[in-house]
Amino acid sequence: MKEEAVLDMPASETTPLLVVQTAPRRQRYPHHVLRRTCTVILGVVLAVALTLFVLPIRLVSRNDGSLSVNVPWSKSDSESWPHGDGLTYKELQAILQETPIAGKIEEWSKYYTAGPHLAGANFSQVLWTQEKWKEFGVDDTTIATYDVYINYPLDHRLALLKKKGADDYDIAFEATLEEDVLEEDSTSGLPDRVPTFHGYSATGNVTAPFVYANFGTYEDYQDLIDAGISVEGKIVIVKYGGLFRGLKVKRAQDLGAVGVIIYSDPQEDGDVTELNGYEAYPAGPARNPSAVQRGSVQFLSVAPGDPTTPGYASKPGVDRQSPEHSIPTIPSLPISYTEALPLLKALNGHGPKASEFNKYWQGGGLAHKGVEYNIGPTPDDIVINLYNQQDYVTTPLWNVIGVIKGTIPDEVVILGNHRDAWVAGGAGDPNSGSAALNEVVRSFGEALKTGWKPLRTIVFASWDGEEYGLVGSTEWVEENLPWLTVANAVYINVDAAATGPSLSVSASPLLNKAFYEITSIVQSPNQTIKGQTVRDTWDGRISSLGSGSDYTAFQEFAGVPSVSFGFSGGKSDPVYHYHSNYDSFDWMRRFGDPGWHYHVTTAKLFSLLGAYFSEKPILGFNATDYATHLQQYVDHIRPHADKLPEQTHFSFGPLERSISHLHAAAVDFDAYAADLGSQLSEDVPWYHWWKKLQLFYKIRGVNTKYKNFERKYLYEDGLDGRSWFKHVVFAPGLWTGYAGATYPGLVESLDAGNVTNAVRWSEIIQERIHEATKLLE
Numbered sequence: 001m002k003e004e005a006v007l008d009m010p011a012s013e014t015t016p017l018l019v020v021q022t023a024p025r026r027q028r029y030p031h032h033v034l035r036r037t038c039t040v041i042l043g044v045v046l047a048v049a050l051t052l053f054v055l056p057i058r059l060v061s062r063n064d065g066s067l068s069v070n071v072p073w074s075k076s077d078s079e080s081w082p083h084g085d086g087l088t089y090k091e092l093q094a095i096l097q098e099t100p101i102a103g104k105i106e107e108w109s110k111y112y113t114a115g116p117h118l119a120g121a122n123f124s125q126v127l128w129t130q131e132k133w134k135e136f137g138v139d140d141t142t143i144a145t146y147d148v149y150i151n152y153p154l155d156h157r158l159a160l161l162k163k164k165g166a167d168d169y170d171i172a173f174e175a176t177l178e179e180d181v182l183e184e185d186s187t188s189g190l191p192d193r194v195p196t197f198h199g200y201s202a203t204g205n206v207t208a209p210f211v212y213a214n215f216g217t218y219e220d221y222q223d224l225i226d227a228g229i230s231v232e233g234k235i236v237i238v239k240y241g242g243l244f245r246g247l248k249v250k251r252a253q254d255l256g257a258v259g260v261i262i263y264s265d266p267q268e269d270g271d272v273t274e275l276n277g278y279e280a281y282p283a284g285p286a287r288n289p290s291a292v293q294r295g296s297v298q299f300l301s302v303a304p305g306d307p308t309t310p311g312y313a314s315k316p317g318v319d320r321q322s323p324e325h326s327i328p329t330i331p332s333l334p335i336s337y338t339e340a341l342p343l344l345k346a347l348n349g350h351g352p353k354a355s356e357f358n359k360y361w362q363g364g365g366l367a368h369k370g371v372e373y374n375i376g377p378t379p380d381d382i383v384i385n386l387y388n389q390q391d392y393v394t395t396p397l398w399n400v401i402g403v404i405k406g407t408i409p410d411e412v413v414i415l416g417n418h419r420d421a422w423v424a425g426g427a428g429d430p431n432s433g434s435a436a437l438n439e440v441v442r443s444f445g446e447a448l449k450t451g452w453k454p455l456r457t458i459v460f461a462s463w464d465g466e467e468y469g470l471v472g473s474t475e476w477v478e479e480n481l482p483w484l485t486v487a488n489a490v491y492i493n494v495d496a497a498a499t500g501p502s503l504s505v506s507a508s509p510l511l512n513k514a515f516y517e518i519t520s521i522v523q524s525p526n527q528t529i530k531g532q533t534v535r536d537t538w539d540g541r542i543s544s545l546g547s548g549s550d551y552t553a554f555q556e557f558a559g560v561p562s563v564s565f566g567f568s569g570g571k572s573d574p575v576y577h578y579h580s581n582y583d584s585f586d587w588m589r590r591f592g593d594p595g596w597h598y599h600v601t602t603a604k605l606f607s608l609l610g611a612y613f614s615e616k617p618i619l620g621f622n623a624t625d626y627a628t629h630l631q632q633y634v635d636h637i638r639p640h641a642d643k644l645p646e647q648t649h650f651s652f653g654p655l656e657r658s659i660s661h662l663h664a665a666a667v668d669f670d671a672y673a674a675d676l677g678s679q680l681s682e683d684v685p686w687y688h689w690w691k692k693l694q695l696f697y698k699i700r701g702v703n704t705k706y707k708n709f710e711r712k713y714l715y716e717d718g719l720d721g722r723s724w725f726k727h728v729v730f731a732p733g734l735w736t737g738y739a740g741a742t743y744p745g746l747v748e749s750l751d752a753g754n755v756t757n758a759v760r761w762s763e764i765i766q767e768r769i770h771e772a773t774k775l776l777e
């Protein structure tokens, strides 16, 4: 899953049942808590011991770190910081630039997209990934298993019915719920291909009149209410696009609807439509009319992860909660625009037209097919039967975790991508990222072969269950929270690496500087002038983090500064068949990334960013940028206070004052850190070893503060009504899901017109900013 500028998809049907491969249930290990606790304590003791003794000794020793040469007559060492043994940073960078190649990317893509790999349903891809990473040289590669609650599709039906008598209907249209099998697309016709369905959708069989609700945004439903149109007892049909699909279902459910149908309207396809003369895939770049967007309908903005274990890991034997707080109770199905046509046309002439509503309701892309976009509802004798049968199970998920131990054990850099896909292909989402990650691991493996050892520990993660709701990464973070809190400096995420040519990036502002620097040393795959870097051909826009990929638990639950990036298409690029059978190897090779250049570029950015954080003596953060952005976010949310009721007033003054204190402290701190960095290159004779020792402790102190900075924004009690989300600055928008909301607690209070609560949130945020300021001072 990932935030999509352009969304859509096709259909499947009532037939192919999914054969789910599940591992045998493991015995619960009764002492696992005790064992874990001991492991954690031992780990911390070892880390402290290393920090106090081993590192300083290495510091005053020679570059190779061996004590035997740490003798007065050995020649002086201008490098005052322990660093990756065996290679200089520059040499390492050269290996990371040179290793990834298109041929290998293609090989990995071909493998991952050859067969179905739904969450928890393809253990051979797990073993294959583990084997590959070991083969590349990362010996410490293990499998982290969780037992999670998820669904697999059993059966479904969607039909348009015309009532004849009391219990007697004519079938006006029976949907196939299938995507077309294409000769030119080899995985579109696999006998075991994945049916069209929604992750975490409810089982149900409903027959009711229906209503068209545009994109199903919060405001769209409000517009219906204002127009006196009720969705209660009705089936709602909405378009994909704009917000996370689960929230379209949530609001329908809250308003009493009995079922939801979500279809892919060509309106979301930019200029590349059949109406504009483009041929549809496989002949051309336009959307195949039968394409269906599968996907999760979890209430992502309430809580990601296993819905039965919010806030703790789904290990065998743990308590399970009722999942209803974060998944729907009404059934839903995704369909193609071809199969939406008869339903939308059945609305013609019933109720007002979308064109009579505000601007957000304009522009449906099926008018030329005879759809008038009436809102309905249909009369009582025109109904839809929506039947959805899901098999809910608690089944193992498998994350593959590779570790390269560094010299500093408690400043860990984590690089992750998910492996599970909604379809056999998934060449874009996620396996363009998986192919890139394999090249990243292979590149670091090449460095290891030279005898290199990183300064900081590097962890690679191939997550499972991302598509259902970031499940594999969330459970892993929840399980390892004590260790991550102490040790994790940064998380770098790639979901879909390459589905088009435009770079999109979201990040904690602490990491902006790093991202600009790394994009400036990687060649752009599309140069109009020779030598242009990715930075040169990119608009430089970095968004705030919302949700929709595996950084969520790191950033918003654990307070680990994170970045997520990838290349995707714009409105004049070939339509990406998101979560459809046509997100396939064949589509990728012909339309998505011919030549695999954007994959290779992503692999380089990914590994070089990892090395930037693992190798530089001073962690590559910038607190000033963070403070600057905190102020920009205030400017951004200011309009939310304009809508407050008469006689009430809210002031941003105190919040802004706390930010300006932080800004001053951050400028000083960054300058101090930069100064320590430049002292490292000064030549200190060996007999002034205590100066090096002093510098070591100062740098160590700076890095610890940088590492802990983001944690300061966590608020123990979490956001109102969604306490899993702990970060007071970043969260997914309550009613957007993908897109980031800044100062969510404050904004939601203002939107609710509750000034008391807005003041409370302003104080909570100020307190957090104050703590962050104290940390830097």
Ligand SMILES: *[C@@H]1O[C@H](CO)[C@@H](O)[C@H](O)[C@H]1NC(C)=O
Binding pocket: 021, 111, 112, 113, 114, 115, 116, 117, 121, 122, 124, 125
């Ligand atoms: C698992 O993935 C492999 C490689 O993509 C594929 O060949 C195989 O068919 C899949 N197995 C199952 C059981 O779906």
Ligand SMILES: *[C@@H]1O[C@H](CO)[C@@H](O)[C@H](O)[C@H]1NC(C)=O
Binding pocket: 205, 206, 207, 387
């Ligand atoms: C769904 O419910 C209807 C009655 O409302 C029934 O006729 C039909 O057989 C049910 N479908 C399934 C698959 O159970």
Ligand SMILES: *[C@@H]1O[C@H](CO)[C@@H](O)[C@H](O)[C@H]1NC(C)=O
Binding pocket: 501, 526, 527, 528
């Ligand atoms: C390459 O960049 C040029 C200029 O920015 C743009 O017009 C073109 O569409 C791009 N081509 C690809 C394949 O991205």
Ligand SMILES: *[C@@H]1O[C@H](CO)[C@@H](O)[C@H](O)[C@H]1NC(C)=O
Binding pocket: 513, 622, 623, 624, 625, 670, 671, 674
């Ligand atoms: C941090 O960012 C600020 C503002 O972007 C910049 O002026 C400063 O030089 C940066 N400091 C470091 C150490 O990168």
Ligand SMILES: *[C@@H]1O[C@H](CO)[C@@H](O)[C@H](O)[C@H]1NC(C)=O
Binding pocket: 754, 756, 757, 758, 760
């Ligand atoms: C406003 O928020 C406060 C908590 O700060 C809460 O106690 C109160 O019930 C809220 N008022 C309304 C009208 O929702």
Ligand SMILES: [Zn+2]
Binding pocket: 001, 002, 418, 429, 430, 466, 495, 496
């Ligand atoms: Zn994804």
